[in-house]
Amino acid sequence: MTCRKVRKLIPLIAGDDLRPGLARAVRAHIDACPGCRAELEGFRAALAEVKSAAKAEGLPEWGEGEWNALMARVAAEAKGTGNVPTGAGARAFAPRWAAASVLGAAIGLAVLSVLFRGPSPRPETTPGDSGMVIASENPQQDRVSITMVSPESGLQVVWFLDKNFDYKGEQE
């Protein structure tokens, strides 16, 4: 691992926020590199200052009047509807929507990558020029991966799709 890559990851290693495998590799480099070690120590000290100052900031507290008024609103709402809470009108926090969004984005990216990968070779046609087209020169290919890299942090994620562009997993 190079100093350049390690320094991109220092904000995360400073808070022990890297995956264990990657963290081990970064620590091995830092143990052997005085420059990166000094950079990490400086970063940790700055982060500690920020946390300390932010936590020491005077935060507001609930006034008893405000709190009682809120609880009164809850009680009034219960009386007004005559019902127990059902979730109507509230935001849904369903993880399935997040998964569906990721899947949709993955399929979209996969389709775009196929559409914009440059001029394709002239398609083969079947004997007799029947109009049938063989879409791929490699019909055995049944797995697509898309790699995205954050230019700032150097982190990357790989999405795997099958030949039907169904999401099959990801790897950081």
Place this chain on the structure above:
Amino acid sequence: MRMNETEKELIDMVLSGRTEAFEPLVTPHRDRLLALATRLTRNREEALEVAQEALLRAYRSLARFDVSRSFRNWLFQIAANEARDRYRRKSRELAAFSEVVDRAPSATAGSAAADPEAGHDRQELRAGIMRSLAALSPREREVFVLRDLEELDIRETSRVLGCSAISVRVNLSTARRKLRDAIRRDLPHLEEKR
């Protein structure tokens, strides 16, 4: 942080129609909820509105709460969504930034009285850091506040914000780097002291 048995019982009571159980359910979390809202909005009045709306929403949608999750983190999630919605609606970041700059010195005046010189440094540091926090993007600030100030782990943070762990790491990395760069740029003497 998993939900405890008392919370489960209180939730069951509220869901069975005993509204009075809602107050003891949320009281243990009220101060941290308001603190989170304050750090996200950088505005006391708006934070109070966010926290109030979050608790009302929590009451309304309690039946959909997944009891395998942390109740506190669920409240955080609702508050973060509410703060984000408000931010989008009002686009008040510049106004909030100015308010923080104007307010920061008076907020720390009491602690500076005992040792004026040290107090001045702390005051300056705090004001600088608050300016830097206010200058983060909303997502960066959410991630930094939840991970570094509320001390949720990466997975909890991603659940609260409804995004992937990789997104949390990318935003956290950017936020920390911006804060570090701001200290280097705006408060170089604090760096030199180390």
